[in-house]
Amino acid sequence: MTAAKLLLGQTLAFDANPFETEPEKAARVERRGAVLIDGGKIIATGPSDTMRAAHPEAEVVDYGDAVLCAGFVDAHVHYPQTGIVASWGKRLIDWLNSYTFPEEMRFGDRAYADEIAGTYLDLTARHGTTTMVSYCTIHPESVDAIFTAAQSRGQRIVAGKTCMDRNAPDGLRDTAQSAYDDSKALIGKWHGQARLSYAITPRFSPTSSPEQLRALGDLWAEHPDCLMQTHLSEQTDEIEWVLGMFPEARDYLDTYEAFGLLGEKGLYGHAIHLEPRERARLHEVGAGLIHCPTSNTFIGSGLFEMQSLMDEGQRVGLATDTGGGSSFSMLRTMAAAYEVAQLRHTPLHAAQLMWLATQGSARSLHMEDKIGNLAAGMEADIVVLNLASTPDIAQRSSRADDIWEAIFPTIMMGDDRAVKATWINGQLVKG
Structure with missing residues (x-):
């Protein structure tokens, strides 16, 4: 088994379907969050400080203010x-x-x-x-x-x-x-x-x-x-x-x-x-x-x-x-x-x-228990989004009042430059 890695950044996960409840309440965003991955799986998620204290042996990869979400x-x-x-x-x-x-x-x-x-x-x-x-x-x-x-x-x-x-x-x-x-x-x-x-x-x-x-x-x-x-x-x-x-x-x-x-x-x-x-x-x-x-x-x-x-x-x-x-x-x-x-x-x-x-x-695809979310037990497919990947996006996201206003310009104007890293099955394949 490969050494455990602790990925730090803003973490985005879903607890509910945002079409069935208020969108902001369906999602869980940790401003300073962490995702522990090992052996191709997500082992745990949580606040950065708590996760670092609980897993001092893990190799830390700090993505700063970038957003970590499911691939x-x-x-x-x-x-x-x-x-x-x-x-x-x-x-x-x-x-x-x-x-x-x-x-x-x-x-x-x-x-x-x-x-x-x-x-x-x-x-x-x-x-x-x-x-x-x-x-x-x-x-x-x-x-x-x-x-x-x-x-x-x-x-x-x-x-x-x-x-x-x-x-x-x-x-x-x-x-x-x-x-x-x-x-x-x-x-x-x-x-x-x-x-x-x-x-x-x-x-x-x-x-x-x-x-x-x-x-x-x-x-x-x-x-x-x-x-x-x-x-x-x-x-x-x-x-x-x-x-x-x-x-x-x-x-x-x-x-x-x-x-x-x-x-x-x-x-x-x-x-x-x-x-x-x-x-x-x-x-x-x-x-x-x-x-x-x-x-x-x-x-x-x-x-x-x-x-x-x-x-x-x-x-x-x-x-x-x-x-x-x-x-x-x-x-x-x-x-x-x-x-x-x-x-x-x-x-x-x-x-x-x-x-x-x-x-x-x-x-x-009937695979929501395996992929598509940041949660313990899911497969470690993760994308890291830079919310200031171009000057156009950076100047807009810098004015954002909340995480969604910060993410939206990357959705509308982003391309592969916004993808800071891609992890597939717990392996870094970009970044």
């Missing part, structure tokens, strides 16, 4: 799209055909997949992201690459082979049977190894035949401990396309529900244009709705209804959706979520934004 949890990404992030223009279907599919065809080459997987994890660590849920490509090599890279870093990650057997170019289609067989083999190889988890991954209904959706629904029934991830109601023209392909479906969600792909451990990316029945069923089963604000504005998809969905008690996570999303940064993603909420006339508090990027996303 960011990105609940929906496409790591194979790292190289095409921020590509110009296009609606969803055009964007897939122009950028996504040509790039994803390269991931049958394991060496290339390894290169991009390493680049992606290096970039996200710089931005303080310590857990992500990623789509891979149809190639099993792409899954092996990201899991191998994450395992070498001791990193928690969820990923899965993307399954598509229609409406995709030659070289990016599998079959109902091969999607089932490949996914089952990958579950056996990776799921539950170290900090790795598998997600059964039909890209979305238009690229999977009913036969493939049924096969993946059957696979999920055989492995109910796995997550299942897909896309839902991202754009209005996409919904029209889906309903034209599934004329018997009551709505978009029904194209999953009919084949056994609706459940508590389902993650439904975007979920912008939901019908009342869809909202009711998603809430009934306790599924995760993943908000991807930079992607939704960048591709022109629409405005997520955060407040009304939270009022219903929906389980909501936050995500960059790189590379449809235009940034690897969860700070930028929080800023975009704030802007989208403003356009919905339902502004979000800084505590709510920080909760979404940590505990909220962890909750959507």
Whole structure:
């Protein structure tokens, strides 16, 4: 076991959901706090003086006035799209055909997949992201690459082979049977190894035949401990396309529900244009709705209804959706979520934004007992935020009357420079 380390700074943890109580009361901020980590776990938290006296043997790492919080949890990404992030223009279907599919065809080459997987994890660590849920490509090599890279870093990650057997170019289609067989083999190889988890991954209904959706629904029934991830109601023209392909479906969600792909451990990316029945069923089963604000504005998809969905008690996570999303940064993603909420006339508090990027996303993955908070027994994934990382931010935060007014400029204007340090599994990987 490695020597215990005592990290000092302003500590931010959550005792409650800030959408269900006053945001300031949901969070616990220790002005001079400490986090004791050892063996990849958080052992204890508390006031700095008390913790130093109780653990004199621990190596002290003092971050001054920086804020220590749980590492960011990105609940929906496409790591194979790292190289095409921020590509110009296009609606969803055009964007897939122009950028996504040509790039994803390269991931049958394991060496290339390894290169991009390493680049992606290096970039996200710089931005303080310590857990992500990623789509891979149809190639099993792409899954092996990201899991191998994450395992070498001791990193928690969820990923899965993307399954598509229609409406995709030659070289990016599998079959109902091969999607089932490949996914089952990958579950056996990776799921539950170290900090790795598998997600059964039909890209979305238009690229999977009913036969493939049924096969993946059957696979999920055989492995109910796995997550299942897909896309839902991202754009209005996409919904029209889906309903034209599934004329018997009551709505978009029904194209999953009919084949056994609706459940508590389902993650439904975007979920912008939901019908009342869809909202009711998603809430009934306790599924995760993943908000991807930079992607939704960048591709022109629409405005997520955060407040009304939270009022219903929906389980909501936050995500960059790189590379449809235009940034690897969860700070930028929080800023975009704030802007989208403003356009919905339902502004979000800084505590709510920080909760979404940590505990909220962890909750959507059913991993809130492992990641997403600073508490004894949690895994030691920690981000350290410098609240004066640039002159622009420093001059604003210096005028703050409380911690939230100090944090908010970093949310709105921060980037990787604001991330002073990133700890993954108790190991320093940045700073």
